[in-house]
Amino acid sequence: MFAIIATTLCVISCGDDEWSTNPEYEHIYYVGFYKSYVHSQQLQYNIAADGTAQWRYYVSASVQSAWEKTGTDGVSSNIPIDLHSQLKYQYDIIAYFYVANDEGSNLVAGTDYIVVDETGNTISSSDGKYALTWSQANKEKRKNIRIKRLTSATGVLKVNTLRTKPIITNDDFVETTSNNITNQYEVRGLSHDWNTQTVTFE
Secondary structure (H helix, E strand, C coil), X not given: CCCHHHHHHHHCCCCHHHHHHCHHHCCEEEEEECCCCCCCCEEEEEECCCCXXXXXXXXXXXXXXXXXXXXXXXXXXXXXXXXXXXXXXCCCEEEEEEEEECCCCCCCECCCEEEEECCCCECCEECCEEEEEECCCCCCCEEEEEEEXXXXXXXXXXXXXXXXXXXXXXXXXXXXXXXXXXXCCEEECCHHHCCCEEEEEC
């Protein structure tokens, strides 16, 4: 279902075969949202003031799935984030995601909402930046996060793996898709994931 790695590598002018064999990419990882239509599909989440939560796939006004109700506790369903690598992790990998208001929205983190993991534990942030750790021991590929609504305030949140919109040019594409760089590895986001995860508080 996920042709995401091949698509990503094509975007950065590096073929799938090259990425799987070239030692230059041995310590490069890609973090992205799980979607079935990689380039065009959005995941939309809706949380009503009474706590009712639902979600759907959205491609266009004429191509979308029906809303699926997932609960009444004010918590969104899972927002899945995948880590892709050429090899098994040789160390723990840290990647970041960002939660920010869409234009015209003024929701306040910690007051109007919090971000939790799939077990309900709060994920702390620094200025809208949240960290996820993929453990070398567990070898997991996917992590799920959720947005929990705390007040009746309305607005729209965007969840991204890049803080700012990527600039797609030959010269600075890699730089503008960097998610995390350490002396051991680099994590890159995916440009076509930009602004595809929307959480609306009605």
